[in-house]
Amino acid sequence: MAFIFVAGLSILLMLCSQPADAQEGFISIDCGEIGSQYTDARGITWVPDSDYIYSGMVENVSTGLGGSDSSNSRSLQTLRYFSSDDQKHCYTVGPVNVSMRYLMRASFLYENYDGADTFPSFQISLGTSPWATVNIINASAVYVEELVAVATDTSFLVCLYKGSTGNPFISSLELRPLAAGMYSVPYLGQFFLRKTARINFSALSADAVRFPDDHVDRIWTSDLVYPLQDEAPGTHKINTTPSVDVTITDHPSMSVMQTAVVGGSSGLSYRLNLEGYPAPCYAVIYFAEIEVLRPNQTRAFFFQANIKDSTFDGAVLNLARDAGPFKAFEPGYINVTFPAVVTIQLLEDKSSTLPPLINALEIYQIMPNVAGTFEDDVTALSTLIHQLPPSEVPGDPCLPEPWAFLTKLSSRNLTGSIPSDIGRMTRLVDLWLDNNQLTGNIPDLSQLSSLRTLQQPVNMFYLAVPADVSGGVVALGGALLALLLWMKLRKKKKKAPREPSRLPFHEQPSLTTSDILAGDVNPLGDGGRVFRLEELVEATDNFNKQIGSGGFGPVYYGRLADGEEIAVKVMSASSTQGGREFYNEVEKLLMFRDFHCCICG
Ligand SMILES: *[C@@H]1O[C@H](CO)[C@@H](O)[C@H](O)[C@H]1NC(C)=O
Ligand SMILES: *[C@@H]1O[C@H](CO)[C@@H](O)[C@H](O)[C@H]1NC(C)=O
Ligand SMILES: *[C@@H]1O[C@H](CO)[C@@H](O)[C@H](O)[C@H]1NC(C)=O
Ligand SMILES: *[C@@H]1O[C@H](CO)[C@@H](O)[C@H](O)[C@H]1NC(C)=O
Ligand SMILES: *[C@@H]1O[C@H](CO)[C@@H](O)[C@H](O)[C@H]1NC(C)=O
Ligand SMILES: *[C@@H]1O[C@H](CO)[C@@H](O)[C@H](O)[C@H]1NC(C)=O
Ligand SMILES: *[C@@H]1O[C@H](CO)[C@@H](O)[C@H](O)[C@H]1NC(C)=O
Secondary structure, eight states, X not given: OHHHHHHHHHHHHHHHHHHHHTTTTOEEEETTOOSOOEEOTTSOEEEESTXXXXXOEEEEOSSOOOSSOGGGHHHHSEEEEOOSSSOXXXXXXXXXXXXXXXXXXXXXXXXXXXXXXXXXXXXXXXXXXXXXXXXXXXXXXXXXXXXXEEOSSSSEEEEEEEEEXXXXXXXXXXXXXXXXXXXXXXXXXXXXXXXXXXXXXXXXXXXXXXXXXXXXXXXXXXXXXXXXXXXXXXXXXXXXXXXXXXOSTTOOOHHHHTXXXXXXXTBEEEEEEOTTOSEEEEEEEEEEOOSOXXXXXXXXXXXXXXXXXXXXXXXXXXXXXXXXXXXXXXXXXXXXXXXXXXXXXXXXXXXXXXXXXXXXXXXXXXXXXXXXXXXXXXXXXXXXXXXXXXXXXXXXXXXXXXXXXXXXXXXXXXXXXXXXXXXXXXXXXXXXXXXXXXXXXXXXXXXXXXXXXXXXXXXXXXXXXXXXXXXXXXXXXXXXXXXXXXXXXXXXXXXXXXXXXXXXXXXXXXXXXXXXXXXXXXXXXXXEEEOOHHHHHHXXXXXXXXXXXXXXXXXXXXXXXXXXXXXXXEEOSOHHHHHHHHHHHHHHHHGGGGOOOOOBO
């Protein structure tokens, strides 16, 4: 007997102590905190953010008590901010378990910490996927963005970028593993869910409730705070103390289900303004019969909304009968398009003696997960920057914003050979590699259809030779009418920037091969030089040493009379089509001095 009693007691103790341990997998990052980790009044353990991000500066806010949720205040007293250039700054949040679902929450409290009164506006993303625009319009309000996503890697990235006013900043970042089954919609992975609304109806105070009341720490906003409109007359609030069975798919917090709003004779009617809508969304309403009904009482109602979806048309809900008393029930849509203003009505059925009720509501916008940059491109860039500190480069090199240093590969003391993978970086628009010690062959860039700007490394020479006849080197060697262009892309003789008014090569009127050969016109301005074929034959020892192959033909090593090393690219494609491609490539090279940026397409 005594043994059983002790065993029973210890099970009880284990159950009681569970909330304290239930933080398993929680990652709570206090951005800008420079001290050590601490535990707040709710038992959440917060850690400084220095292990999760390597850029930005930290600052304190003056009051740190924004919003009504004072239990959160310490994590909001510091923040990390970033320069308002067009670069992105990413937190690496993990470790997480691949294919598990998580709730991610980012909080922002401005409090005019910079004294600039700027009301910052900037973007945040989940990895490569745009998540939200953070638009501060009340300096002392806490702005919260939340999402539900499935982990596709061992960590999540949360990036801040594109400050349009003020500096991007962040106060806290929280990650919560979701229990099995929660928000398990088939499209998660290709999509994620951005929280639009999560409302606790009949809240007695404006305080938001969360962990430990909600075991996965969702914040349920009080309906006293949420801007609901059109509440029908005659509504009243009810609450109960007996427990409500909440073991349904999305596992709402029990305290949410223990309160409800009950309608008047005209039922319940709510109008919600949904920012960013119309949009496809995941939407559920939580109901539970939390009144003890007498035998002659029935609560039966039906649902109406201004949406084009007939799932619930004509369906009469009788909670005590369909779900059972004190048991949560969550009808909803996994993919429905809501308008910018959604009107939800719950109307009493004629079989009913009691008006409808509502306990809680959740709406999430379905957001696409944007595919990252192609693996080849990433490999090429990683090869190129292998000597840069990896701490600078979390995330996708291009999306949703390019790595900051992609604008700065110039003068980075890069050494080694230029990776030929660059020739496969199909999203690359601008490339700026000068003032480094890169060596080796020029990669074939003919596949880079979006390349707009190219600055090649010092000591690299680009030489393009279109032949008017096809058939390669031998034929070319005999074709005296070949147009020979030589371009020297050297920084050491740095000249003034080119006149921007110069016409694109192919738009220059009356440009003929014979004009060029006669030396009357130099289509390349001071960026290039025209050669006669004989000079190239001599320089390359009759096209003796092939060092690569380009899109139009082979590339040969050469040495000019003054000792300068060159590469000679031979265009062997047929003259019409190859000619256009050749001009395009020459143009890309000609533009190199006019740009100083690097943008991924
Ligand atoms: C992730 O997986 C590991 C190993 O299976 C497990 O121990 C851990 O509890 C999991 N994490 C979460 C948050 O479920
Ligand atoms: C923020 O406040 C803490 C405690 O008062 C102080 O130690 C720290 O230096 C402050 N940080 C900044 C950036 O002002
Ligand atoms: C700004 O937010 C604070 C905190 O939520 C609130 O008390 C205040 O009324 C808000 N101010 C305006 C102008 O909305
Ligand atoms: C919902 O509101 C009620 C009444 O204020 C409160 O007791 C309960 O804790 C709230 N629950 C949540 C999860 O917000
Ligand atoms: C239901 O029964 C109760 C007594 O149990 C009675 O007082 C009440 O009037 C009845 N209500 C209706 C609508 O019949
Ligand atoms: C949602 O439904 C729309 C309309 O039927 C469809 O086009 C879209 O692909 C669906 N989205 C998801 C994530 O299933
Ligand atoms: C490159 O090397 C030079 C000389 O060692 C050094 O002064 C400069 O700071 C380096 N630049 C970078 C970006 O590391």
